[in-house]
Amino acid sequence: MKKKTLGLLAVSLCLSWGFSMSAVAQDPAKIWLRQGPNKLLDSDAIMAKMDMARDLAGYDYYLSTLQRLQCQDIDETYTIVQTPGVNMGAWKEVPAEPTQVFDNVYYVGGMEVGGWIIDTGEGLIMLDSSYEYGATTILEPNIAALGLNPADIKYILVTHAGPDHFGAVMHFVDNYGTKVVFNRQLAGGPANPPWLQVVPEDMVIMGDGDKLTLGNTTITAVHTPRSYNADGITPGDGLSYFIPVKINGKRHLWATYGNTGLVGTVADKVLYRESMAKWLKYVDALKPDIAISSHPFVDASLDRMEIIRECNDRRGQHKGWNKQECSRNPFVIGRKAARRYFEIMDQCAVVQTMRQEAGINSTGLEELP
Template sequence: MATQRKNSGQAFPLKTAALAAVAIVLAQGCARTPQQQAPSEATVAAHVAGATRAARSDLTALLTLCKPAPAARPPQAELDKGLAAFIARPAPPPGQAFDNLYFVGADWVSAWAIKTSDGIILIDALNTQAEAAALIEGGMRKLGLDPAQIKYVIVTHGHGDHYGGAPYLAEKYRARVVMSEADWTMTETKLEFATPIWGAPPKRGAGDISAKDGDRVTLGDTSVTLYLTPGHTMGTISPVFDVTSNGQKHRAMLWGGTGFNFGKDVPRLDSYIGATQRMGAIVQTQRIDVLLSNHSNIDGSQAKLAALRQQPAPATNPFVLGTPTVERALAVMGGCAEAQRDRFLLQ
């Protein structure tokens, strides 16, 4: 079992043996089987059919990934117009999903606050400083949390809808920003999506953390394990951590990047497919039974929070899906990625 030194406010990698095991799983997940058929309209249809079967009736929101993705990224004007429309949507109320997990996001993009015995770990920081102030700080206060207790801001990937408010929070509260090395480098050199609508990316400081696969961020009584799940960006992080509901512990994973908005990039889709396969094995081993997203249209978080507000102590928490359902969700995302890869290979 992987261990780490006890030290609130530090992130440490797992033991070498554990990382080696993770590397083996990743290699297995990325490998293509000799029996894999050459891409064709039939293989595309088969992948979509498999994803549809895995989605059943409860995971149909993920099937939007099976729709054909554009081969090129959108023009700047189109990107800016779409982002402005998303940001203009009225924000939902903040809410408590678990005893120790709170939603403090916007309508389109989510931010999650994990309450620990020694402060708060924030996952993602929304589009802009204004949103961070109004929705993260304001939302926390409405929920009885103190924003001054934010000690870490984990940025799941280097797109502005997730890092936009990070510089503001880091400067105001001396919070440490955590991002993968690949995405730190991307935000420091050439942004995948550059737009004045988003806040500037965070500048890496001496106390900030370049996360490696399997690193843990520990604060007080809580550890968050950071898995690299490349695809949406090449440094996407999917955090895994414990939550409790009415005193019962559950294991949660926040899938760090979902859409195929990077154009015709087959190796990147292969990375995404491998990540879903590798994390499927981890979900099974760790009995992960909660799947979260940084976009509420993916995990249905707004409807689930509304249900919890109507019935604060339900018999079952709507965020708890069960391990088999989380595995199916990864199968849907991986199957849709396989369909899109084959579409690109046919072009």
């Protein structure tokens, strides 16, 4: 897609004059900011809901990254922002640079999906497990690079049973005796794909408000399904977590939502919003000041990890902690912003539901030749 001078000018004017996105809702420049060089399919009502999501993000880079992806909005180059998508093909996913994110948390996953390692002092807990092939091509090499031992992983927290999250669990169960935390039994059977071969004795079942304690760490789970099971009646899988972390010895709370993607029918999206409403009640009660997705592309986590690595390299060109951006960990966004993070996800679910009800595609745009 081509960049347009008018669009760039409109962005500059909005920024310099302090206009909110919704304040110029009927302005042609505003419409251009929404569609770029594409045909706009969204109705005025849908655009109003999109404006609400944009206003929640404001001009925060990390929250805007989240909003554009969840709402399938356009970026500064007028490119429609969409997820990479789950791909079972081996070697699609590649390792990210392993990074110590907090005192007790490490990123060991790929460019598209975690693992995250939590060190509890009495063993490790891993959040999500990449694809099946990721065990030996991504996770174990990254774990070793940080001086950790995969044999110390006592539990894997699964967010949902997609192959990019659940894929490598059997490798850790079979080789290290790791237990798998999930919200329902996934008894193994020949009809199940490899990532669903976990038998009951290797499962730890958790639900709303249940806690898992290992060492100095207690994690709280919430059941947050995004779609119904095949019967169309019972809610599907999915767990979200509140994980205590430390930064320079000070306690913070990380909230991670288990189902970022919107899938399925309108009824599924209604269920997604019901799950988010329940989750927000826990957010209000527990007051996390960190919100991070298991998918590092969702909220610019890869960019933030790069900042951390540069800040830790005191000898490099970056000059380490002398730079302003090194004065605080970039993942700490505060309680209000952490709540807005999940409000954005909810508001984008409203947008996507309205598009589906209107019979238009999930982007609300049609790319023109």
